[in-house]
Amino acid sequence: MKVIYNDGKTGECPKEEELHVIRHTAAHVLAQAVKRLYPHAAFGYGPATEKGFYYDIDLGDTKLSDSDLAAIEQEMREIVKANLPIKPFILSRDDAVKLMTERNEPYKIEHIRDLDENEPLSFFEQGEYIDMCTGPHLTYTKTLKAFKITGLSGAYWKNDSKNKMLTRINGTAFSTGKELEDFLKLQEEAERRDHRKIGKEMNLFMFSDEGPGFPFFLPNGMIIKNALIDYWHELHTRSGYQEIATPLIMNRRLWETSGHWDHYKDNMYATRIDDEDYCIKPMNCPGGVMVFANEPHSYRELPMRLAELGVVHRHELKGTLHGLFRVRCFTQDDAHIFMRKSQITEEIAGVIRLINEVYTKFGFEYALELSTRPENSMGSDEDWEAATYGLKHALDQLNLPYTINEGDGAFYGPKIDFHLKDCLGRTWQCGTIQLDFQMPINFDLSYVDENDDRQRPIMIHRVCFGSIERFIGILTEHFAGRFPVWLAPLQAKVLLVSKKSENYAQEITTMLKDAKIRCELDNRNEKIGYMIRQAQYTERVPYMIIIGEKELEDHTVSIRTRDSQTVTMTPEEFLTKIKYEVENRV
RNA sequence: GCCGUCGUGGCUUAGCGGUAUAGCGGCUGAUUCGUAAUCAGCAGGCCGAGGGUUCAAUUCCCUCCGACGGCUCCA
Structure with a gap:
């Protein structure tokens, strides 16, 4: 990937730094878009991060809400489409302060004053936008291919709660659309696994307005x-x-x-x-x-x-x-x-x-x-x-x-x-x-x-x-709620196909309970698929024991696991297996 | 604590200035049906709390409480 350094030279960027450069450039494009839509905006820090990038912005009295983000992202796409060249230049300290004063960037001036006297002050410009930055950056805005604004929040200037709170716009960027998609999928997976959601589904714990932050264990x-x-x-x-x-x-x-x-x-x-x-x-x-x-x-x-x-x-x-x-x-x-x-x-x-x-x-x-x-x-x-x-x-x-x-x-x-x-x-x-x-x-x-x-x-x-x-x-x-057997609230659930085999199902349930296995019998008048749905996907029971006429006749149990595999064995074999897993905490 | 968003039955949610939807779940009845949802009926909500505007507020405004996404902080 070709990048441009602050001395004006272009070169191949080391693979491991590519993502950082892409995200840093994305932050600049974001700032440019914000400046176009909100000309009074003053910019704080806008770095690349582990998950993407952000820019902290002082918008004065303007309050952004989530609904404004689409317009900002759209403006970013315009900037990318225009394929502006990204060009660096160096300024002396005095000239740098002068430029930032002209452009009404008080935070940048404070930043300059924080820097070492001897540090060279480099700037990058793309179209009408100029940002102080050590670089490197992408060479043209069009090379920014896959990005997305992900959110909005407040953030203290220089991460200090004594300072003014600025508006932080978060985004993420990748070198390809596929990687961006994978990232968003991973986010969705994290949402699916959210312990607050699973905790509610599985009745693990609760909170009450009467004690915010004080958990109740169910x-x-x-x-x-x-x-x-x-x-x-x-x-x-x-x-x-x-x-x-x-x-x-x-x-x-x-x-x-x-x-x-x-x-x-x-x-x-x-x-x-x-x-x-x-x-x-x-x-x-x-x-x-x-x-x-x-x-x-x-x-x-x-x-x-x-x-x-x-x-x-x-x-x-x-x-x-x-x-x-x-x-x-x-x-x-x-x-x-x-x-x-x-x-x-x-x-x-x-x-x-x-x-x-x-x-x-x-x-x-x-x-x-x-x-x-x-x-x-x-x-x-x-x-x-x-x-x-x-x-x-x-x-x-x-x-x-x-x-x-x-x-x-x-x-x-x-x-x-x-x-x-x-x-x-x-x-x-x-x-x-x-x-x-x-x-x-x-x-x-x-x-x-x-x-x-x-x-x-x-x-x-x-x-x-x-x-x-x-x-x-x-x-x-x-574990996405699929706890190992020794931790699972319910370790086995006997699911009854029809009332004809209820006695046998009851027998199996009792055998497991006597062996101190946490086990329940579902003998409701429901179809087996319905019972599986609840046991496997809501309660996340490690072992579903399907009992019907076939099992009754053969004196076996059909064991379905949470990954939808089913094997048939004798009740004694199953008991040995589950006891081993509980005792050894596998 | 700060910035932003949100708050409707157990859960997910529709709606909107004239006191409210639906699905899941629950209950009842019918069905006895083999590996991700059988059918029908019923019950369940002072629309987070308080105040204001209005003839009228779940809907608009304010305050508070709580939740969510961040910031600061942390096991």
């Missing part, structure tokens, strides 16, 4: 949640964790000691009891710390791994709530590990292995991210350095690749985040491991070492699922 959802928790208990017992439960509400004093009152107050719910301030816990760590501090400890007890399925409440901004993905109340599969300095690497490695095992179970791939000290944090530089080194060292020892996210750690320590990837290639932050030197200091924790000296333990905070609610949301979308 009986079916509770089965999934409990199945996950059973699995979690097994893993943690095996891995040397002890389980605790700590109070949901504790005195404000505790939160002042932990640092939450100073660093996390805005997200905390508070209440008054007997004329004193209490807080509803947004995190479980202070509870875990108090359990540790309950009695003196010897170095022989370390590492001490205290696990807690803790229900936390956080006052998230209402605009951020999103199904089970972003709620105000959730269950963390938390654990706090108290240990000696020398145990850091091994403990972190152990946690990583555990989390890896969980994600592998569900077929998720994941990426690791190391987040360092944020601005609003507590503790000494030395401790932060030591903690950050501890995490890095563990990752390096295990030879795991990771990226660094500067300044994104928790207020008490740096963290390793697990970003898992679902079957549609989307990533979700779930597991996290945080190394904390602060909390033990704040609560003056200690243990006695082999020389009878008091030593300060170090803490790990960690979760595997992250939030069980969010994890269930992710599983729902990943």
Whole structure:
């Protein structure tokens, strides 16, 4: 693909950069179209992104709505059709400011002032439109073949909520129409898998206006949640964790000691009891710390791994709530590990292995991210350095690749985040491991070492699922509601062809129920196709057991799976198969 | 919290200044019918809440609540 660079030279663009160039050019064409339709528009940033491109625009008092987008897209097509050449030029800083002043582009001027004095200021023009940009770009507008405006939203100038909100127009672009279509199909597939929709269809959970962001688990959802928790208990017992439960509400004093009152107050719910301030816990760590501090400890007890399925409440901004993905109340599969300095690497490695095992179970791939000290944090530089080194060292020892996210750690320590990837290639932050030197200091924790000296333990905070609610949301979308047998709310459904074989169907149902298989009998006077429709596509039952006269005669069962395959076997064979799958969580 | 859109029976939805459609689901009856919808009947809605304009508001205006798409933030 031929592109033009800001020095005026044209050349072949590396394959992996093509999409970026196309989308960047699309952003310019979008801006040009907007400027034609709204001459008073002033432009902020208009970059290419992972999914497409956008342009942030100040439209003054003009309010755009979705219905305006068609006209903008149409104008973009005109610009493409006109096949304008795209030409770069370079200006000195002063001339650049002058040009942008003439063209009423205050945001561009601010942008210029943000740039390094020595940075060359390049511009690209196509027809009457000029934009400051490093390029490269397509050579002619006609080479922009496949694009689409996808939406409209507000966005803060420079992504800072203190700044003015601009209008963001989103779009996407590809090198071919086929790729654009595939992308849109994938979007549709994501919509079909939306856990809010599937959750409603399968009766997994609900929300009420009386508690926005506070999920209700329905009986079916509770089965999934409990199945996950059973699995979690097994893993943690095996891995040397002890389980605790700590109070949901504790005195404000505790939160002042932990640092939450100073660093996390805005997200905390508070209440008054007997004329004193209490807080509803947004995190479980202070509870875990108090359990540790309950009695003196010897170095022989370390590492001490205290696990807690803790229900936390956080006052998230209402605009951020999103199904089970972003709620105000959730269950963390938390654990706090108290240990000696020398145990850091091994403990972190152990946690990583555990989390890896969980994600592998569900077929998720994941990426690791190391987040360092944020601005609003507590503790000494030395401790932060030591903690950050501890995490890095563990990752390096295990030879795991990771990226660094500067300044994104928790207020008490740096963290390793697990970003898992679902079957549609989307990533979700779930597991996290945080190394904390602060909390033990704040609560003056200690243990006695082999020389009878008091030593300060170090803490790990960690979760595997992250939030069980969010994890269930992710599983729902990943499996499109077709949960593996061990998680499925209903594991088998007996579908009766006609009343003639009802006794046999009842017999099969009872056999499965006695074996603790979640099973129901559908003996309604309906056609078999009708019952399959509901069982397979709404309830998403892993196994439909069709019982008619044929099965009664042969003493068999016809097993239909969710991919519409049917096999016949004896009831005993089926029981063995399904029991194996449930017990081994396949 | 901010920008935009939206809010009609369990779900999906039609409609519009004169108190409201239809399908699915539910119930009842008939049908006993082998792998994605058998037929008929019935029930079910203070059209998100409050206020305003009007002879009259589900429909127009305002406020609030909630949802959705983004932004900021995050498990």
